[in-house]
Amino acid sequence: MDVPRHFAESGFIPQTRWFTDEEYTRILDGIVVSCVDCILVHRGRMLIGFRASEPYVGWWVLGGRMLPGESFEDTAQRVTKRETSLHIDDPSRFAYLNTISYVWTKRAQSPRGHGCHMIGNNVMIVLSDEEASAIRKMSDFTALQWIAPNEVLRAGGAEFHEAIHYFAREVAQREGRSA
Numbered sequence: 001m002d003v004p005r006h007f008a009e010s011g012f013i014p015q016t017r018w019f020t021d022e023e024y025t026r027i028l029d030g031i032v033v034s035c036v037d038c039i040l041v042h043r044g045r046m047l048i049g050f051r052a053s054e055p056y057v058g059w060w061v062l063g064g065r066m067l068p069g070e071s072f073e074d075t076a077q078r079v080t081k082r083e084t085s086l087h088i089d090d091p092s093r094f095a096y097l098n099t100i101s102y103v104w105t106k107r108a109q110s111p112r113g114h115g116c117h118m119i120g121n122n123v124m125i126v127l128s129d130e131e132a133s134a135i136r137k138m139s140d141f142t143a144l145q146w147i148a149p150n151e152v153l154r155a156g157g158a159e160f161h162e163a164i165h166y167f168a169r170e171v172a173q174r175e176g177r178s179a
Contacts, residue, residue, distance in 0.1 A: 004096065004121065006071040014069035025109050032101075032117045036075040037063030039097065039124040039167050040084075042132035044175050045148050046167065049141025055104035055116055059145075059160050061167065062138055063120065072096065076123045083138045086131055094123040097170045100163055120163070124171060149175075 019027060027033075039061050040047040048059045064079040066072075073091035081087050088094070100120045107116040138144060149168035152160050160168075 004072065004099065008069060008071075012069055014067065016067045016069075021109060025111070025114075028107060028109060028116045029114055032119055034066045034119045034121065035063050036066060036072050036079060037061050037120045037122045038076050038080055038094070039122065039171060040080070040127055040132075040135075041124055041171055041175065042127045042129070042146060045146040046152070046171055047132075047135065047144060047146055048164065049138045049145075050143040051140060052142045053140070054106040054108045054112060055102075055118070056161060059164060060141075061122075061164075062140070066121075072121050072123060075121075076125070080125070083140065084135045086127075086134060088125065094125050095174070097122040097124050097167070097174075100166070102163070122167065122170075124174065 037060075046061070048061055051057055051060045062079060062083040064075065064082065066075045067078075070078070071091075073094045076094040077088050077091040100122065102118045102120055103115065104118070105115045106112050107114065132146075135144070149172035152164055152168035153172075157165070
């Protein structure tokens with residue numbers, strides 16, 4: 001798949017706003033939300049965190065929805081800063097991996113059983129020793145771990161979502177390791 005392009009018409013002024021829970025519930029029932037998930041890599045290992053809230057409870061990567069006018073890299077830069085306090089000066093360091101469509105049976109917002117549909121535009125960034133050691137906590141996660149892609153793949157489907165397996169194969173391939 002070719003790298004997705006971002007075209008922004010000159011003069012676009014985003015009217016970004018946050019929604020009430022009631023408004024966001026209606027939005028989730030009516031549209032597919034576009035997100036950027038960021039796979040942080042250091043010394044061949046991926047950073048994953050344990051999510052305690054829907055739409056998915058389990059090991060995942062950091063991410064968040066795109067805001068109007070943002071490129072994939074802009075969203076990745078904002079989400080990385082929000083989740084880890086790391087400011088990535090050069091957003092071009094985020095390398096596009098893939099795009100995945102997720103249809104979840106549950107969501108954090110009421111009614112939880114309505115689920116949601118999201119598009120994950122997935123990027124990877126290789127962190128320096130200094131950047132990796134600065135990460136202490138990611139706000140949406142109760143636990144963090146650096147894990148080698150082959151450890152994810154050996155674990156099978158019970159411990160990790162199939163998307164984490166997919167990310168592990170992509171990271172291993174890009175890092176020149178067999179998967």
